[in-house]
Amino acid sequence: MTETAPSVTEMLRRARLVPVLTIPSVEVAVPLARALVAGGVRMLEVTLRTPAGADAAAAIAREVPEALVGLGTVLTREDVALVRKLGLRFAFSPGATPALLDAALDARIAFVPGVGTASELMLAMSRGFATVKLFPAKQTGGIGMLRALGGPFPEARFCPTGGIAEGEVKDYLAEPNVVAVGGSWLAPSAEVKAGNWAAITERARNAMARLDA
Numbered sequence: 391m392t393e394t395a396p397s398v399t400e401m402l403r404r405a406r407l408v409p410v411l412t413i414p415s416v417e418v419a420v421p422l423a424r425a426l427v428a429g430g431v432r433m434l435e436v437t438l439r440t441p442a443g444a445d446a447a448a449a450i451a452r453e454v455p456e457a458l459v460g461l462g463t464v465l466t467r468e469d470v471a472l473v474r475k476l477g478l479r480f481a482f483s484p485g486a487t488p489a490l491l492d493a494a495l496d497a498r499i500a501f502v503p504g505v506g507t508a509s510e511l512m513l514a515m516s517r518g519f520a521t522v523k524l525f526p527a528k529q530t531g532g533i534g535m536l537r538a539l540g541g542p543f544p545e546a547r548f549c550p551t552g553g554i555a556e557g558e559v560k561d562y563l564a565e566p567n568v569v570a571v572g573g574s575w576l577a578p579s580a581e582v583k584a585g586n587w588a589a590i591t592e593r594a595r596n597a598m599a600r601l602d603a
């Protein structure tokens with residue numbers, strides 16, 4: 391029997407927390423992913439901000455089956471094509487250009503465009519993307535912005551990302567139109583560089599526990 395793959399909205403809803411990972415070298419990808427998974431954080435956004443990003447995401451997909459790994463900082467049609475080529479689960483973008491939305495539709499990938507205004511949200515929704523990343527969440531107005539957008543766009547669902555501190559996550563998740571929250575704080579670059587995997591697991595475990603406290 392084949393299992394229907396969960397939609398990206400459902401994936402986000404289950405994950406609640408999505409670490410935004412900017413991986414300096416491919417060697418750290420697998421231990422970093424294992425450290426997060428050990429702490430109960432499974433949905434991982436690997437940004438294309440470093441040259442190692444694509445290979446790092448592919449290595450995680452290959453070697454850490456418990457992780458749901460996708461790309462972040464997806465800006466072009468070529469970036470979109472990588473998701474299929476590398477066998478990844480989803481892609482996030484900080485933005486929502488018409489060309490990028492069309493590329494994601496053509497490639498039939500699970501795609502979460504970034505929006506920071508009502509017009510960008512309208513553009514994304516007009517192409518069928520009702521789950522979006524509010525980016526940069528804090529700078530666009532944070533929870534106030536999410537509430538304001540919830541008026542005219544009650545069906546939109548958000549993964550706010552950008553400038554959200556660990557202590558604010560629970561407040562964001564309490565908003566009815568928020569399915570998950572993204573952030574880089576789950577994997578501080580100093581700990582990644584030092585290979586301090588135990589600290590990353592501990593932080594992830596505590597963060598997940600706090601969501602249910």
Ligand SMILES: O=C(O)C(=O)C[C@H](O)[C@H](O)COP(=O)(O)O
Binds near residue numbers: 462482484525551573
């Ligand atoms: O590169 C991308 O595609 C992005 O969307 C940027 C990330 O969402 C932010 O870098 C989140 O980082 P913090 O604000 O440190 O939590």
